[in-house]
Amino acid sequence: MQRLFLMVVAGWISLGMNFGSVASAQDDARLGLSIRTPVLAESGSPAVLLSPVAGIKKLAFTITRKSDGKQFLFDVDGLKKGEKREFPFDQAEGTATYTARFDGNWQDGSQISFGIEFEAVSMGPLNIRIDKSGVDLDNKSLLLTSTRPVAKVEIRVEGQNGTVLGSGTEQFDGAAALRPLRAQWNQQPGTVGRIEVKVYDMFGFWAGMEVRPFTVEPWEDRIHFGFGSDVVEDAEKPKLNATLKRIEDALRTAQEEYGDSVDLRLYIGGYTDSVGTRPSNQDLSERRARSIGAYLVKQGLKLPVYYQGFGEDVLAVQTPDETENEQNRRTIYVISGQTPSITTAFPRANWKKYR
Template sequence: MKHFSVLVLVVASMLAASSSRAQFRDVGLGAGIGFGGIIGATDDLANNQTKFLARAFVRANIVNGVQAELGAGLGRMAGVNAADATRGNKDGSLSVSQLVPVDARLLLSPFSFEGWNPYLYAGVGVVHYDMENVPGNADPAVKTQGWVPYAPGGLGLQFRLDDQTMFEMSGGYNYAFNDKLNAITSTSQPNGTKKDAYWNFLVGLSVAGESGSADRDGDGLTNREEKELGTDRNVADSDGDGLSDGEEVHTTKTNPRRADSDGDGLNDREEVVQHKTDANKSDTDGDALSDGEEVARHGTDPLKSDTDNDALNDGIEVNRTTTNPTKADTDGDGLADGQEVNQYKTDPLKADTDAGSVNDGKEVAAHSNPLNPSDDVPKKPEIKVEVGKAIVLDGIVFTTGSAVIDPQSEDVLVQAFNTLDQNSDVQVEIRGYTDNVGNRKANLRLSQRRADSVKAWLAKKGIAPSRMGTKGFGPDNSIADNSTQEGRQKNRRIEFFRAK
């Protein structure tokens, strides 16, 4: 009893000290067999002999670190009667019992190491004894065979040979709850122990299938989960996409049996790690281009629907306008592709949409129509005249006393022509004036002829005569002081009066 109590205390302390780090190998149903010996542990016998023991068992995992075991064995316990041994009569007092122990045990692995595994065991059971050689001082009240309850406890080591096979070594103490195993009792042997016991040691092999909760390939999925999913429990990354099956199921929610879950041309790891795209959505940014197309073919950003910020999304540029989705102004005309398509209706592939010699951007800046080639030639300098108002055509000079236009007047006359030519709806009255020197009637006639000369010049250039009227006012409506030469020069003038 003393030996058993010590062993129970050791086992209990190790059970209490074990922590969540303790991991018994996660296995399914298994079995094993061991061979070794028995040595009696009782004062009833002297010279306890080592006899053969064989034991077979089946095991099942309960939780990580704990297994249940059912086993049965066959062995012998032998020794010389202690009282006779002191008298030297060893042969005549030999006690031999055949033992058949049957028990249930719990195995605990307090620690886990690579390739090997220590464990403790304790249990309860019954042992059948059958006296093959009864000693001379056997208690006549004890039957030569029967069943005795007992409790085994001990230590063991497992060494991994492969995924299913372990080499095992174990040893323990087996405490019987009565004194009948060798037929010598405290009644027949006053100095003997009151309870029988024996030591045993075994070496052997155990095999076990994997538990459904095991993770053979270390990918974060149990064997049971892998079977349900159809993944390979021997390969951590069944589809070879660079993500373990467990990552795909628990983290990225992708298909662990398909390298490219969304079929966009990028494998799941490329999407998750490299491009940060959605591995379950073929078009992450919703621009009508798959993520794979954007990365491999177009060089666009699969996370940004409008890569070049031109107000056209990448899909429209590739499939509809055929513009460059990575260049905001495909034709280089100074207008973004989106402006051309949505605002100005110009061709984003053609810098000068109307082929009028000025590119679209310059036309927009100049407020001309980029769809009308006729306005591409810049307007010539003209004279701005408001309806109902007159403006002096400063710089028109005539030969003294005549209506002949001096050549130096050309620049001003050209501007007058431009005004009428570029504004076809304008109608004017050309007004002639003189200073107050000389006869009034003569000045009226001279001013009329000069107005007519200007009209004739413009008509000759192509302005319709019907758009121009003339009138001579002589010295009337002076705008300066006729008493000075400078004032008289200003009063000798031609005016445009815009009638329409």
């Protein structure tokens, strides 16, 4: 969407001209004179707009571009009171200064004779670029550039189910074109599914862009450890090798879509059943999650790895205390560019970085 501005111009009177008995500096106002500027070069041209407050019998005017002397000539044979007419003229992209001379007669026979000077702006497309590697979901900010000076940036953030998680407006007051700008937003907890960005230039035109962070649905696995042990057993390594391939496939897909600089991390959550004390299970689950991360890194995983244990605090199957249950001895994996939100599965955010 673009907004169109009309610039009302002030007239000047050349004292060397012979206006006749009724010429006045108010003729421009009586003509309802304005200039259509700025405009987008791809969708229109600057124009002189007329909407007179009284009928015009005849009007001729000449627009002269000061930079090269090019002239545009217009003749109007009759214009009714309140009738709207526009007279476009060609202009390359950029800003140009013009003079215009108006001569003619009102329907009552009185003379029209005055001149004006004005500027017109014709702009190329407003293009914005958001490097997805510059989208920082944890710090709620993104990096962008624009082909025109930026007045402000508006951001709207939605969750994966479409609910609004947050928004933000950053004022830049004409920051230079192509200068990298960091815009931030405020957000409630939740996994980001879509970021809508609007960049406004100094004339009120705007361009929009949508960013969808790369996401992989969390998945869980059951890796068997010896009683009270955090050592990965040989029999479990094929499972972890399959997990490594799944992670590498997801990373390859993300790089194809976002480029090699895509920012992704692996989060590993460890869980136990209710056999043992809560503190010991908390410690055990964290050590096991770390061991899984260490194994994946040793096998060549390139992603940063974060781990956390949740012990028996998040049972998949509710059981009495001191109850063995294989479904509760599990591992959950998340590949994301943002720290997992606090949820039922992840009731805490005390992630530790393995590397």
